[in-house]
Amino acid sequence: MSEQPTTPVIDIHGITRSYTMGDETLHVLKGIDLQIHPGEFLAIMGPSGSGKSTLMNILGCLDQPSSGEYYLDGADVSKVSERDLAKIRNRKIGFVFQNYNLLKRTTALKQVELPLVYAGVGNRTPRAQAALAAVGLEQRMDHLPTELSGGQQQRVAIARALVTEPSIIMADEATGNLDSRSGQEVLGIFQRLNQERGITIIFITHDPWTARHTRRLVMLRDGKVVADSPIENPLDAATSQRPSEAEELESIFQTTYYGGKKEEYA
Amino acid sequence: MNPVEVFSTALHALLLNKLRSGLTMLGIIIGIAAVVSMVSIGRGIGDYINQQFSDLGATRLQISSQAPTSGFTTRITPLTSATAAALANPVNIPSLALVAPEYNLSSTVRAGGRGIGMNVIGVTPAYTEAYSWQTQPGSAFITQADVENTARVAVLGTSTVKRLFGSESFNPVGLQIDIDDLSFTVVGVMNRRSSALGFDPNNAVLVPISTAQTRLDNARERGGSLRVSLITVLARDKDAVAAASREIRTYLRSAHGITDPANEDFAIYNEAQQLRSLNQISSLLTLFLGVIGAISLVVGGIGILNIMLVSVTERTREIGLRKALGATREAILSQFLIESILLCVIGGGVGILLSYGIVALGNQLAPNFGLSVRLSLAVDTLILATGVSSAIGILFGLYPSNRAARMRPIEALRFE
Numbered sequence: 001m002s003e004q005p006t007t008p009v010i011d012i013h014g015i016t017r018s019y020t021m022g023d024e025t026l027h028v029l030k031g032i033d034l035q036i037h038p039g040e041f042l043a044i045m046g047p048s049g050s051g052k053s054t055l056m057n058i059l060g061c062l063d064q065p066s067s068g069e070y071y072l073d074g075a076d077v078s079k080v081s082e083r084d085l086a087k088i089r090n091r092k093i094g095f096v097f098q099n100y101n102l103l104k105r106t107t108a109l110k111q112v113e114l115p116l117v118y119a120g121v122g123n124r125t126p127r128a129q130a131a132l133a134a135v136g137l138e139q140r141m142d143h144l145p146t147e148l149s150g151g152q153q154q155r156v157a158i159a160r161a162l163v164t165e166p167s168i169i170m171a172d173e174a175t176g177n178l179d180s181r182s183g184q185e186v187l188g189i190f191q192r193l194n195q196e197r198g199i200t201i202i203f204i205t206h207d208p209w210t211a212r213h214t215r216r217l218v219m220l221r222d223g224k225v226v227a228d229s230p231i232e233n234p235l236d237a238a239t240s241q242r243p244s245e246a247e248e249l250e251s252i253f254q255t256t257y258y259g260g261k262k263e264e265y266a
Numbered sequence: 267m268n269p270v271e272v273f274s275t276a277l278h279a280l281l282l283n284k285l286r287s288g289l290t291m292l293g294i295i296i297g298i299a300a301v302v303s304m305v306s307i308g309r310g311i312g313d314y315i316n317q318q319f320s321d322l323g324a325t326r327l328q329i330s331s332q333a334p335t336s337g338f339t340t341r342i343t344p345l346t347s348a349t350a351a352a353l354a355n356p357v358n359i360p361s362l363a364l365v366a367p368e369y370n371l372s373s374t375v376r377a378g379g380r381g382i383g384m385n386v387i388g389v390t391p392a393y394t395e396a397y398s399w400q401t402q403p404g405s406a407f408i409t410q411a412d413v414e415n416t417a418r419v420a421v422l423g424t425s426t427v428k429r430l431f432g433s434e435s436f437n438p439v440g441l442q443i444d445i446d447d448l449s450f451t452v453v454g455v456m457n458r459r460s461s462a463l464g465f466d467p468n469n470a471v472l473v474p475i476s477t478a479q480t481r482l483d484n485a486r487e488r489g490g491s492l493r494v495s496l497i498t499v500l501a502r503d504k505d506a507v508a509a510a511s512r513e514i515r516t517y518l519r520s521a522h523g524i525t526d527p528a529n530e531d532f533a534i535y536n537e538a539q540q541l542r543s544l545n546q547i548s549s550l551l552t553l554f555l556g557v558i559g560a561i562s563l564v565v566g567g568i569g570i571l572n573i574m575l576v577s578v579t580e581r582t583r584e585i586g587l588r589k590a591l592g593a594t595r596e597a598i599l600s601q602f603l604i605e606s607i608l609l610c611v612i613g614g615g616v617g618i619l620l621s622y623g624i625v626a627l628g629n630q631l632a633p634n635f636g637l638s639v640r641l642s643l644a645v646d647t648l649i650l651a652t653g654v655s656s657a658i659g660i661l662f663g664l665y666p667s668n669r670a671a672r673m674r675p676i677e678a679l680r681f682e
């Protein structure tokens with residue numbers, strides 16, 4: 001898939017975001033321009049505090065910029081009513097948070113049904129089940145968040161993000177809290193969603209290995225875009241072998257890590 | 267979101283937080299039950315007091331001798347049988363329906379060896395009507411002939427029967443008793459009267475007034491007339507009480523030759539007046555208990571408020587998440603409104619049931635303490651208490667949620 005000269009789904013110009021704290025003003029985003037086209041799989045990297053999450057929250061219509069223009073599918077977001085913003089968050093954008101943000105004491109199925117409730121969908125259960133199946137959790141529908149591993153919770157969050165069939169999914173360090181194996185699985189899910197369903201995916205990560213599975217990398221530093229380039233040969237999560245961890249562990253313990261198999265850490 | 271969705275979302279959220287929901291409801295329940303049962307009890311006791319005193323008769327006046335307030339006059343003209351006869355004359359006192367003089371003395375009453383010091387009351391046949399107090403069926407009372415003949419007959423109260431003969435159900439009619447060594451024939455027993463405020467009226471020995479004045483005592487004045495202790499009169503009706511009191515005062519002043527009110531040597535005691543001041547006491551009691559109840563209501567309200575405000579942080583994040591997933595402000599607010607209303611309806615319902623239970627329990631237990639109190643549910647207070655606690659619940663349920671619903675989703679999600 002090569003880049004098409006389509007109209008960008010996300011088009012931002014001179015976006016800034018500053019926080020006023022007392023009499024000091026903290027400029028977090030200092031003028032960001034970015035165009036993202038339908039079907040792109042984009043990674044945003046940058047040092048901690050560079051403004052990645054801040055930018056993502058603005059793109060996800062969870063926050064508003066201090067200045068600048070944001071066109072979503074050609075529409076000026078600053079002029080969209082509160083009610084229509086809710087609709088955008090509900091149908092157009094799926095958001096995956098770094099800390100999952102699941103409702104406590106609520107089953108996986110109910111979590112995933114929640115966006116459908118606000119979408120006014122009547123027969124929700126089959127769609128929620130399908131979304132959970134798409135992230136490999138068909139066996140965990142009735143589990144509460146406390147009964148799921150971190151990776152499983154993040155997959156519930158992904159199912160929740162994709163259940164309304166949004167055209168964009170934004171994930172803020174979706175694999176950041178996961179071990180490499182679960183991270184790889186989650187990464188695979190995003191690749192499939194992108195390739196099979198054509199969903200635009202924006203993916204914040206700290207991990208260059210994860211970023212190599214996307215098709216475009218935007219580097220942020222100090223609230224500015226410092227690099228933006230396509231990735232030459234994206235890795236496939238289904239086949240890629242992370243080089244480091246198992247070898248590193250072996251070098252620490254000399255022998256196989258408490259009797260397990262090498263592949264477990266691959 | 268249709269109403270059914272809103273409702274089920276709200277219900278689901280309440281069930282998710284059983285402890286918080288339970289505590290909020292507890293605040294409402296305590297608030298309602300406390301204030302309603304307090305006011306109900308206060309009113310019940312007030313009614314009881316009123317009823318006790320209306321039993322005594324609202325048209326009744328009692329006249330007795332009294333030292334003048336001036337303190338200078340030494341001469342007190344005593345009340346006599348002649349005074350009673352004069353009061354009974356409608357030319358003197360047109361507003362009166364009945365005059366019942368009595369002469370009281372304490373004597374030793376003996377029956378079958380037991381001797382008991384007792385108040386003996388010399389009465390006329392008018393006594394029964396004056397106090398609306400009848401003899402038991404088949405019993406006689408003191409007749410006009412008994413009074414004229416200074417007969418040695420006695421009528422006993424039930425407590426006296428018990429004290430003299432050992433049992434209240436014993437029938438002493440026809441037996442002899444001794445009063446101060448004079449032998450009397452018991453001719454009747456009075457009905458049992460409810461005891462008012464610790465004083466037992468059944469502890470009575472009634473004899474003809476003339477017998478008491480001349481045979482048990484010497485009540486003869488120098489002029490030859492017989493002293494009486496008390497003259498009880500009944501006004502024609504409730505509205506005539508004030509006029510009767512005025513007429514009696516005018517008559518007695520001229521009969522006793524009194525010009526200065528400070529030299530008045532008699533007192534007219536009006537039970538209706540007494541009743542009014544007791545009414546004030548009982549409404550004061552209701553007020554007092556009502557204030558205690560209101561304090562409970564406030565405490566309950568603060569409880570509700572506390573729980574609602576304490577859960578703000580958690581709920582703000584929940585609201586942020588719901589907004590991030592596409593909830594509109596209206597959807598959030600209607601969910602929280604329904605939640606609050608559900609809490610208030612359930613809590614209020616339980617509070618009402620509990621108040622009802624407390625009142626019913628009070629009615630069950632009161633007889634065990636010898637009180638013939640009947641409590642009835644203070645419905646007006648119930649409505650007020652339910653309204654107030656529901657208003658608090660809804661207000662403080664909605665206020666934080668409204669604030670959260672106005673925030674940007676990311677602000678709400680990060681709220682601390």
Ligand SMILES: Nc1ncnc2c1ncn2[C@@H]1O[C@H](COP(=O)(O)OP(=O)(O)OP(=O)(O)O)[C@@H](O)[C@H]1O
Nearest residue numbers: 019021026028046047048049050051052053054055
């Ligand atoms: N609500 C806020 N008020 C004040 N400052 C804020 C607020 N949110 C973020 N910041 C500041 O903005 C800067 C960028 O934050 P942001 O969360 O966007 O960083 P990030 O690139 O996502 O970092 P990380 O990789 O650690 O997640 C930080 O210095 C942070 O302190």
Ligand SMILES: [Mg+2]
Nearest residue numbers: 052053054172
């Ligand atoms: Mg971040």
